[in-house]
Amino acid sequence: MIRAEIPTPALLLDLDAFDANVTTMTRCVAAHGKGLRPHAKTHKCPEIARRLVRAGAAGACTAKLGEAEVFAAHDVRGLLVTTAIVGEAKAARAAALAHLAPDTIVVADDVHQVGLLDRAAGHAGARLRVAVDLYFGRTGVAPGAPALAVAQAIAAAPHLEFAGLQAYDATASHTFGAEARRARSTATMGEAVATRSLLEAHGIPCPMVSAGSTGSYRVDAAIDGLTELQPGSFIFMDTDYLRIGGPDGEAAYDDFRPALSVVTTVVSVHGDEAIVDGGYKSFATDRPFAPLPVDRPDLVYGWAGDEHGRLDMRRATRRLAVGDRLEFRAPHCDPTVNLYDEIHALRGDDVEAVWTIAARGKSQ
Template sequence: MQFRGDLPTPALLLDLDAFESNIATMAAHLRVRGKGFRPHGKTHKCPEVARALVAAGAIGCCAARLAEAEVFADHGIPGLLITTAVIGRDKIARAVTLAKRAPDTIFCVDDEANARDLNAAAQAAGVTVLVAIDLYFGRTGILPGAPALALARVIATLKNLTLMGLQSYDGDAAHTTPFDARKLRTDGSMAQAIETKAMLERDGIACPMITGGSTGTYRFDSENPGITELQPGSFVFMDLDYGRIGGADGPEYRDFKNALTVVTTVVSRPPGFAIVDGGYKAFSTDRPFTPRPVDLPGVTYGWAGDEHGRLNLADSPRELKVGDRLEFIPPHCDPTVNLYDSIYALRGDRVEAVWPIAARGKSQ
């Protein structure tokens, strides 16, 4: 049996009580409102996390890339939705192979030539591939409205593709601040998706699904009668970035608990500072703020290279010495998770399980 203090550092830790609370909160919220729940696997890249979500009522799992989806399929996770278009001969061949063994997998498309290539490969393999039209809200996708309708008309002629609906993810809405502005942003984007669905249906094209939403917008999207399912991801772990977006009751977003931390060890103690063994290789570096130490108010973290972090102890509430172990909330959970091979799942201080991050590095 292992305990928190036994683990080599740096290591990725998961507080199971907080993690299970986060899942229960989101699942119950969506269930009461009659929304499908297809959380995004790009956050955790971990089949055990996906299984916990399916056990809580998720209809499947989103994947950012084909390679992620292949890993989830290998572990028996159903209802996959690949949110990035599959482009190129090799990836299309892999997509068709995946559709054969996991026929409920949905692939996003936003380009006519790509849709035709996917259909040709599916026809040659004798399979039908499920697709969703990816709508543009600032990242990938085709413009809502007439352009999306034109693509839907093409898909309707392709006998080995079946249109399932619209992928309607507005990534910028998730972190729009303050709270009321976030509602306006996502309501405006989703209104375009809903009108696009209506245009398709007036044209005689079935469009049963509108999927989208995020940890930051789930409150609003779940109240929208036109949205059929939501795909939040970060809520399972949370991070500093989401904590800063603000909630209905103030500047801190408190709908979900911080369940994910990185544990480090103090390896050196120069005057006024403590050096820990967690640097650029232990935390995501894509945000303009640094990891926050847990239960150490007044202490700030600064980058000190690939392997190290520097803590300013000028206002530390307690003395630190070499060998002390400190935990940090990461700035951004998704890319931090991708730095590790496994997650140590803890119940209190006891390691209950070690979960492989099986889709780590699967960016193809």
């Protein structure tokens, strides 16, 4: 199959750009002696996770237990589930997962949930690795003494093993301006590293401090005490990152190349408007900006419902006709990928492979 034959709307991956992005990230973390556990919430695709592992990643983060179950079933190991496991039913599933993939790490931020995890692991005859999720504005327990209390509960639990700290700071990732981003990340990661020291001073070894993101990876890679980075978006490169400024103060953040696109077909034309076959069900809509036509700055996309987009051709240098194909950068990669069952991996215009997005929708 070639690019022009892919049924639309469809998700495309430019393998050259993807490979370049992986090389940029793996070189950076290796140069700083850090590990890399890329966040698979971005791609939800076992083949991409395996490629990252072959490039040197220690495994994959997942946001949800349901995603981790899918990756484990596809032989991906080194899993870290980054959202706390809450409730008895999910604790039982986490224990079952530890049987299948014993190096899996889950996180907790609450002593009561630690108790549920311990009982579930006991019932399952499993030993479950649990890290403490640190709070930097969303989920987790506050760094310092509150985190120590949760770590002590894990270390004291007969069926659990304390695995370390998760120190993801969502705010650092999308802060505007290199200096502001560096200041934010340095401050919050300083608290994470201090918490690690506090734990070790209390006799709790802390083998992992997992942190970082596509927006802050260069800062985080250089911070002593963090052991690994867990960025996700760098493989595809969200257009949102183009707005936050480069790591060294450049206007644009161009460490990574856009690798993901959505291809559509023009299905109807009226005057200066062309309608394509991709709308709310083909692109994530959570950003305040619309899909961006690739190589066609003369066209402007507007939402036109669940299944349609409206291209404004008033400034078009070439008019669109019914049957024409048009590619777009999605406003936000992660939730866009979550709309598709497969991704077409392209080398130039050749479809080298079609990969299943096996963890799509596995939000439970």
